[in-house]
Amino acid sequence: MLNTYVLFPSHTDGLALEKILKIEKVTYTIVPTPRDLSKCCGISIMLDPKDQERVQNILMKYSDIKTEGIYTIERKKRNWFK
Numbered sequence: 001m002l003n004t005y006v007l008f009p010s011h012t013d014g015l016a017l018e019k020i021l022k023i024e025k026v027t028y029t030i031v032p033t034p035r036d037l038s039k040c041c042g043i044s045i046m047l048d049p050k051d052q053e054r055v056q057n058i059l060m061k062y063s064d065i066k067t068e069g070i071y072t073i074e075r076k077k078r079n080w081f082k
Contacts, residue, residue, distance in 0.1 A: 001075050004052050005037060006045040006059075007068035014043050016065045020058055026051055037071050 008014040014030065021028050026047065033044040047055060049072050059065060 002049050002072055003075050004047050004049045004070060004072045005031075005034065006047070006055060006070050007033060007037060008043065008045075009066050009068055011043055013066045014045060016062075017045060017055075017059070017067075020062055020065070021045070021047075021055070024054075024058060026054060026058075034073065034075075036073055 006014075006017065008017075018028070018030060028045050028047045028051075030043055031046045033042055037044070052070060052072065056070065059067060
């Protein structure tokens, strides 16, 4: 399964984007930053990869919201409870 993450230099930027995504009706989840990508404030916004271009356009419009990048990674399913 592929997930796309928006990383931020601060919580403030993450919360600012969250507010805009609500207004724009983009589905997202605030999550801890995956360890594979851990180089930022600790929170990230996870979204469906199909919404990445839309979010990039939103970020261009709201250039005061700073990000550390947008990354798509494959999340491996764990079979802990077979």
